[in-house]
Amino acid sequence: MSATTATTGRKRTIVERLTTSWLYIGLIGIGVVSFVRIITDTDDLTGAGTIRAAIIATCPILAAALGGLWAERAGVVNIGLEGQMILGTWGAAFFTYHYGPWVGILGAALLGLIGGLLHAVATVTFGVDHIVSGVAINLIGAGAATYLAEAIFPDYEGGGPRQLNGLEAPAQITIPGVSDLANSIADRHWFVVSDIASVVQALTTNISTLSLLIFALVIVSALVLWRTSFGLRLRSCGENPQAAETLGINVYLYKYVAVLVSGALAGIGGGFLALVASSGFSNGQTGGRGYIGLAAMIFGNWRPGGLLAGALTFGYTDSLRLRDTQSVHSLLLLVAIGLLAFAAWRAYKRQVTGALVVAGAGVLVMAWFLLTDSVPREFTVMTPYVTTMFVLALGSQRLRMPAADGKPYRRGSAG
Amino acid sequence: MPSAVDAVQLRGIGKRFPGVVANHDVDVTIRPGTVHALIGENGAGKSTLMKILYGVQRPDDGTIAIEGEQVVLKSPTEAIEVGVGMVFQHFMLADNLTVLENMVLGAEKLHGIGDGARTEIRRISDRFGFDLDPDVLVERLGVAARQRLEIAKVLYRGARIIILDEPTAVLVPQEVDALFENLRELTSAGNSVLFISHKLDEVLAIADDITVMRRGTTVGTADPATATKQELAELMVGSELPSPETEESTVTDTVQLSLSDVTLTDEFGRNLLSDLSLTIRRGEVLGIAGVEGNGQAELVETIMGMRIPTAGRIMLGDEDVTHWHTRRLREAGIGYIPEDRHRHGLLLDAPLWENRILGHQTRPPSSKGMFINRRGARKDTERIVADYDVRAPGIDTPSRALSGGNQQKLIVGREMSGDPVLLIASHPTRGVDVGAQAAIWDHIKRARRAGLAVLLISADLDELIGLSDTIQVILRGRFVGTFDPAKVTPQDLGTAMTGGAA
Structure with a gap:
């Protein structure tokens, strides 16, 4: 066990390096936003309401971006994220209606995973061009969700051929003391301090457990992909599959796993749209967020921290547009x-x-x-x-x- | 005594691919703790044999014994298990992963992926003088360091028999010396090395035993203490081909192509071509002899405008074409028979008549103004098929359906059309049957009589001697000797090509 103790020494420096640089970038970012807020006198720019909306807008993009990360790290371009997300919205609606929100999320992941399976069969087993297969999955996903909704939801309470409303959402969490304190500081509109308080307030007041889960998945993905031999093998398939093969790695298997996980994550993103971002399924509610997720991942340079920053940026601008x-x-x-x-x-x-x-x-x-x-x-x-x-x-x-x-x-x- | 058992015994190995016998009746014995060199020309079957020993491909005949035990190797994993490791000519490394990650990949169970592995890598690195830092990204490593990493990778997995496929091809001389130091360390620690090469001076410097391959089989062994380069070259080259007959000279005084002091440098700042100068007159065939990878491909790509020389000047007729791009050069009348017809010469899934248009898309009869002239192109394809004896069901057949010889005849016909002034022929008869070979030779000779200037690059020395008016030998991007084909023998050329005295 000498290995683990010795590694932590090195790990800590990396973590320190990353956190400090992210801390600086974050602080500078908030500083600039705060400056703009004061100059233009638009307190809404960092109001707790805006931040809350930003988090809600970020989560589906983030889930899709993580899906993209898994697939592309194994060398498969998954432009079918959008289709897998659409399947996820339907899955979340169907399973939540019958079994409650948590089974609903599993259902969303399952439907997304089926979309991923299609993509994996086409690209890995049959060598179809990744873009062609991905576009096909987007069309199939949209078509299948429309068909299934029309076939099943009209008979449900709150349902119609194009929507299913009144679904139960996953629980929300509030941390009482912190929430109130942050609220009072945010209302003072101080430079930077109030802006940070707004963020804290949004994170501690009525935040959905599903949001927290999706943020946690970023950390889990980072650890699995970069700190385990499974992740190393998976990434090697995206870097040089021939080399991986000469070292006895079953490249097909790892690509399959990666694309399945990718689909499931996109499905969870779709589930978030149906259960948290709105209170029900409606046709076409993904609105291209699968593509934005892919863009966030590219913006993030195929790294978990980077795609988080990308998803936050896109989520934030998206939320401002709504206000x-x-x-x-x-x-x-x-x-x-x-x-x-x-x-x-x-x-x-x-x-x-x-x-x-x-x-x-x-x-x-x-x-x-x-x-x-x-x-x-x-x-x-x-x-x-x-x-x-x-x-x-x-x-x-x-x-x-x-x-x-x-x-x-x-x-x-x-x- | 265990050391008396041979490390590797290959007996009667045979391997057939559709239409080709890659290996037959191959026998190799490697003694423990030695460097065993396997030499032969390109296409002699060395690489196939290596892949068989490393389990990438399975032999059709013959047996493999590792340290006295008969084994059947179905995959690289099984080869690694019995102690055979391979360093491929093209490195099998992921650039965006660290040294450590590349090293432990697939062998995570041995020492984990953390500090255990790091310690083991440092130990191997120190033991054999590899100078590897586990936490550096591979993309930051130079070629020599990547090679040491590949060898270390093999050792990390516990290999005792290490196959090196042309390890010196990418190294500069000092790096080669360092590699040989590493190899001596390895053998003194009891490992065996199978060293594949066609550079004879290097083989004589490092090997304890030598096996020579030619045309898919082992043709002899030699003792490096007594063998000379001359003897090895003779064994390697042989001379069994029907040789193209030399004809009367048709060389004129008009210079068609001249290169003066052309130098080409790669991204690491090393010279791929150094101060090359040549002239080809109308009606002259200039042959370039050389072991593959000594700058022939770069020379052709530089003349064809696919690479721009770092220094020097290229003249086509009276014009300075140094900075011209490929299409302009082709329009000026350069025909090009590429080295690899599948990668550069043809669209395999396109019909013959579309392939006829390639490289001629701006010129009649293939085009009319800005449009492709289908009828003209098809009619001209019919002409090529008839004149060049391309055996094909029709001009709408995809070129993939043709045999190698017929594909090559189509390319020759295409490149000869439109009255070229210069033909660059890279291995024009490689992988074609004897009949097509003779036909292609005839076409080149006829064009030469008509005043065409030809640059001929070939690994087939008899072809070079038979067709050329002058032969230049290229070694490590430099011309190292000029020969008169009327007087030279394949053996002389072989010696010069492998760095012997010219």
């Missing part, structure tokens, strides 16, 4: 500051062209912010997608995907 146009207008300032900071960083790294392009974009957004009072409704709907595009366009040069991601692999091709 009022004034906040979205303030967001322009936030984006402009972000772009200019990024341009400065580029210039510091002596990437002149990149710096100029980004600075130009930043100036444009800043001008847009200064010259207008509000952002048209149509634009606010686009916000999360535009943000995604921006982030991907600016960040893509640093991204490092698994080396064999999306590449077909046939057994016996080594050597």
Whole structure:
């Protein structure tokens, strides 16, 4: 057991390094947001209501992103996350109606897993192009959920051909003392302090246990994928399956497991939409969150911490869109500051062209912010997608995907 | 005495693939604690034999005995269990994982994936002078370090018999010396090494025993203490092929292609090509001899505009084409028979007439303005099929359905159409039957008489001697000798190719 004691020494330094850098990034982020809030006088930007909405918007994206992480780390591009999520919404509705919310979540995972199984059979066993198979699963998922809802839900209480309402939600948790204290600090609208208090308040007041579960799954995934030999083998299949094969690893098996887990996680994300984000199933309620999840994972550079940051960013912009146009207008300032900071960083790294392009974009957004009072409704709907595009366009040069991601692999091709 | 038992005994190994006999009647005996070299030309069957010994492929005939025990190896896992490990020519490493992760992958049960493994890696590294840091990402390692990691990986799994497939192909001389030091450490610790190579000076420097392969079988053994490079080259090359007959010279005075001091550097800053200069006149065939991987592919890609030289100048006729891209070069009249017709020459699932258009998509008869001229292309494909004797059911047949020889004849016909001024032929008769070989030789000779300049690269020395007007030998990206094919023998060339005195 000398191994474990000695490793902890090294592990702690990594954890320390990560937490401190994340702490700094988080603090700077909150500082900028707080600054924008005060400048533009939109307290809603970090109101507890907004944060709560942001957490709810984040969770399905996060679950889908985790699903993407599992599949892509094993070398399978799972663009079928959207379809698996849709299957999850139906599964959650059906099983919750009969057996309550927790069985409902298992049902959501099961339906998502079936979608994952389809994808695995197509891509791993038959070598179908991952994108083709994924698109097919999105179509099948949407079609199957529509059909099943129409066939089954009209007979249920609160159900119709396109929805099933009044489902029981998983329990919510409030931590009494902390919640009230945070609330009172948040109401003072102090710089940074109140913003942090808002976050604490949102996390301690009526937070869904399913949200907590999904956040916990990020940590579980990180540990399983990076701290176990199972995870090492799984990742090796995404990096160099031929090498894995020469070392006696059953690449097909690991790819199957990864894609099944991926589907189940996407299904849980769908279940969250049906049970927590709204109080029932309705047709088409995923609204492209599977794709946003995939984008969050790419934004996060195929790492758990990164995809968490991505999902939070997208969830936050998504929640602002739901609240009022004034906040979205303030967001322009936030984006402009972000772009200019990024341009400065580029210039510091002596990437002149990149710096100029980004600075130009930043100036444009800043001008847009200064010259207008509000952002048209149509634009606010686009916000999360535009943000995604921006982030991907600016960040893509640093991204490092698994080396064999999306590449077909046939057994016996080594050597 | 256990050390008297042979480490590996291969008896009568045979392996057939559809249409090809890769190995037959192979016998190899490796004594314990020695470096055993297996030498032979490309395509002699060395790699297949290695894959059989490592369980990647199963032999059709013959027996394998490891340390006196008969074994049947169905997978690499089983080979590892009996103590056989292999270092592939193309490293089997995941760049985005650390040294430690690559090392323990698949063998996590031995020492875990944490500090136990880290200690063991340090122990192996120190014992054999590998200088490996467990926590570095593999992508940060240089080629030599990656190779040491591959060897360490094999040792970590407890292998006592280590197969190295052309380990020096990617190393610079100093790195080769260091590797040999490592290998001596390994054998002195009782391990056996099977060393596959076709570089004779290296083999003579490191091997305790030598087995020579040619055309899928073992043709002899040699004692490195007494054998000379000359003898080994003769054994390796043999000379049993029907040789193309040399004809009267048709060389003119007009220079068609000239390279002056062309240098090409890879991303690690090493020279793939160093100061190459050559000229080819109209009506001249310049042959390039060399052991594969000494810069031939890079030379061709540089002339074809697929790589841009780091320094030097390339002239086609009177024009400086150093920075031209491939399509412009092709339009200027360069025909190209690629080394690997499946990867570079053909779309296997496209019909013959579409393959006819490849590389000629901007020129009549394949195109008319900005549109593809289907009728013209089809008609011209009919012409090629007839003139070049491409045996195919029709021009709508996918090219995959053709035999290698017929595929190659189609490519030759395509590259000869449109009146090229320069033909680059990379291994034009590799993997084709004898009939097609003779036909391709005839086409090249006829074109030469018509004033075509030809750059011929081949591993078949008889082909080089028979077709060329001049032969240049390339070694490690440099020309190391010029020969007159009328006077040279395959043995002379073999010596020069493997680094002997020219």
